[in-house]
Amino acid sequence: MGDELEPEDTERQRSNRRDAGFTLTEVIVAVVLMSTAIVPIMLAGLLTVRTSGQSRSLTRIDTVLANAADRVNRAPNSCDYSVYVEAAALAEGWSPSQATVSYQYYSPASSASTGGTWTSGACVNGVRTVGLVQMVTIGITNTDGTVLRTIQVVKSDV
Numbered sequence: 001m002g003d004e005l006e007p008e009d010t011e012r013q014r015s016n017r018r019d020a021g022f023t024l025t026e027v028i029v030a031v032v033l034m035s036t037a038i039v040p041i042m043l044a045g046l047l048t049v050r051t052s053g054q055s056r057s058l059t060r061i062d063t064v065l066a067n068a069a070d071r072v073n074r075a076p077n078s079c080d081y082s083v084y085v086e087a088a089a090l091a092e093g094w095s096p097s098q099a100t101v102s103y104q105y106y107s108p109a110s111s112a113s114t115g116g117t118w119t120s121g122a123c124v125n126g127v128r129t130v131g132l133v134q135m136v137t138i139g140i141t142n143t144d145g146t147v148l149r150t151i152q153v154v155k156s157d158v
Contacts, residue, residue: 057142064092064140065151072136072153079123085138098141106133131158
């Protein structure tokens with residue numbers, strides 16, 4: 001009778017084995033399963049943050065472009081609109097060097113049957129003539145220099 005276990009003792013040993021905790025294999029399996037769910041969620045969060053930053057940058061560029069186009073559109077006719085474009089960049093807190101301006105003017109054709117051409121430059125021989133049609137191309141580069149957006153404004157006193 002000494003070596004035989006009583007039914008009470010056997011139940012106690014089984015209970016102790018069940019309460020002993022998890023095995024290393026069970027813990028590893030649980031960690032792997034949790035990481036397969038958590039890693040994609042973390043990557044999605046990082047992508048959201050990156051996309052939000054890019055969207056904010058593009059919105060700021062569009063704001064400066066719209067501001068510059070409005071300033072050039074409202075400016076009196078001249079051969080140089082760079083001060084208005086640079087002012088739009090400064091209004092956003094950016095360097096004026098982030099804004100560029102290029103010009104073309106329309107040269108009418110000698111006959112009505114052919115079309116005119118766009119010529120580089122702001123004015124004919126540096127002088128604004130009556131009836132001149134100008135195309136002002138405004139370029140804005142974001143602060144880190146990765147995005148360049150442009151807009152064209154046509155100026156005319158016709």
